[in-house]
Amino acid sequence: MAKLQSGNGVQWKDSRSQRGTVESLAEHESSSLGSASELNGFANTEIQTDRYGFIGGAQQSTGENADIPPDVLRQREAKWLDMLNSWDKWMAKKHKKVKFRCQKGIPPSLRGRAWLYLSGGKVKKEQNQGKFQELDSQPGDPKWLDVIEKDLHRQFPFHEMFVARGGHGQQDLFRVLKAYTLHRPEEGYCQAQAPIAAVLLMHMPAEDAFWGLVQICEKYLPGYYSAGLEAIQLDGEILFALLKRVSPVAHRHLKKYKIDPILYMTEWFMCAFSRTLPWASVLRMWDMFFCEGVKIIFRVGLVLLKCMLGSQEKLKACQGQYETMELLRSIEPRYMQEAFLVQEVIELAVSERDIEKEHLSQLRRWKETHGELHCKSPPRMHGAKAIMAAEPPSRQDLKQNPTIIVEVPQTTESKTEKGKKMTKTEKINETKSTSPPPNPYPLPSNPPLPSDKLSPSESQHLQEDTPLQGSNQSLSSAEHDTYL
Template identity: 80%
Template sequence: GKVKLQQNPGKFDELDMSPGDPKWLDVIERDLHRQFPFHEMFVSRGGHGQQDLFRVLKAYTLYRPEEGYCQAQAPIAAVLLMHMPAEQAFWCLVQVCEKYLPGYYSEKLEAIQLDGEILFSLLQKVSPVAHKHLSRQKIDPLLYMTEWFMCAFARTLPWSSVLRVWDMFFCEGVKIIFRVGLVLLKHALGSPEKLKACQGQYETIEQLRSLSPKIMQEAFLVQEVIELPVTERQIEREHLIQLRRWQETRGELECRSLPRMHGAKAILDAEPGPRPALQPSPSIRLPPDAALLSSKAKPHKQAQKEQKRTKTSAQLDKSPGLSQATVVTAAGDACPPQGVSPKDPVPQDPTPQNLACHHSQESLTSQESEDTYL
């Protein structure tokens, strides 16, 4: 999104100031309060969160008038607005709709139908039990995967899991969306015990709508997604197979969307022409002459320090030294008493009282040590 922003400076402001199509504006207005109604950004009608959401969605209808507005774009834009300003959120939404999930939000939703068939075919390899059950119940993939894929699980998973899934999705592309869907299907319908409560279509759909919190928990889900062996090559190969079947049974696709890009690196490499290098923007900016001022200030500070040292040494030279009397007095304190030779030890009085005291100290110490170790 940042590359798009740099390539189109002022474009969002131009779209923001333009009047939108009343047909889309009315639908967008009705959807604003439905997006994360308990989040502080969108809790109040007419608040800054809802205003920015309206601006982003309206700008997209003007940027792609042939597509207009799709309700599944609102939760995508809302999550983006929680992490960035409106202009950046708009260009990220453009990249999601054009590069990550192209054709998902077109009028007839042909791309999401095609990906539903791809998901169902991959499920046969990941969980034959779940695939067989859904085939027996004749449940179309659109009945359970449309909201998953079009909203990128923003309205399905717990918030911590949504953030982890989106991180991987932006880095690695749509294969993460397929993997998450396959993991949910595998753990919701992948064993005979879990299928006991799914005797019909209604029970099966309800099982997929009310997923177990355990399989949606962040640590469990992310680990399962990482370990699931579904690659970009498998998805693209299955895409060609399903596209051929679509053309044989329904004819050509009406939606001519751009090729799908798998991850941020592929999208960045596919950008046409020279693009400016992404530079980090520092949060603290210094004036241009800041370095010059600091370099000039250093000699001045050093001169002040040297001046202080000179004054200190001069004061020490002027201060009187130790007097002879002071030296004699200090030396006299260290002299032995008169009548006692320096080599002779000072006599001690070995009285029984001293011995008793000494003995009592040893006893007390040993008693304390015993108490301590006990």
């Protein structure tokens, strides 16, 4: 059984149980580039970067998943652009279609923008113009700055954005985390926020990542990062109760050996599986998480527990608490593989109603055994539709603003020629020379996509949606350029 510190962390009676928990977020240095000399030596060698920007480590892509054909990817990009241009109408009238497209996977070139719209971060940013810049310019609380600085190099040390100490990735991560401690000084900083912010920064600029972090902490996972970790403990009990229905065998086993949920699910939930799953699976889970809310996190946890502990045959090798914990720390890759996991998560019948019903039940039990909650967090929002309904945005809030505006200066020669009278032939030639070249890859206004009209019997093809990689014909061919 775990007992809590007064700060944002977990203290354990058994030192062996520290691995795989929020406290161990700071203990992964064995797999990181720990010193400047190691980093320099690494940088001077020839490195292989995968499509997601990883140059090594357990989350580097092996390239086993097939790419989506460029024409299909471009159709999806066009459909997402259409949705983003009329976001309020799509969310109000065609939310099921939005959810379905999130389940299929958001195109990489638009993932960051889509996450910001789904989470409500776009609206928050527009309604608080200049807020991030104001927070960014402030010095911050020294007690949090020191802890944040120590955590910077531990976040995805094998990703090209964060591999260099003091590089632009770590600088932006520091800015975002510092800004949040100023935005919510009563909450401060929790180590599990760092990987959340880092994933956001891989897909969007620092200001957008800040508002994405705000929405996750306040709407999707309220109370998770507060002192005492009461919210995560409650959700651990909810997960355990739901497991009894999903996999009675796994539930009995964990109960038999008195394995508290907080021992195995803390890092899963607080980091939204960003440190656990292969990267292709992380992105697909986050696509659904931003759309449907915390039930996706619960479903992933339930699927993994069911797969690892769901039969007597599998339990033969882990007759004991230590053996079971070791098993849950090294989940079989086949169960975390993108196509398998996505399909299992979609098909698992656990709704937000089930979660809220169990939440009320566990809250009553908590009050009987622990008294009132010390942390009064706002109610949890179950996904994009609930967030938009709670805080209806204006059309101006949802307007897409270009990130890069290019102004082409007029040359002296062209100004001189404008003053001259041109013949009819010259005018025709002038029109031809100044007209923009036709787009060799025009986006269809309403491109047909047969896969959007899948019947229930064809839903199995969802699992064939693999991590999306851009092409020469896509809007943006690089995963990390999604905000351009």
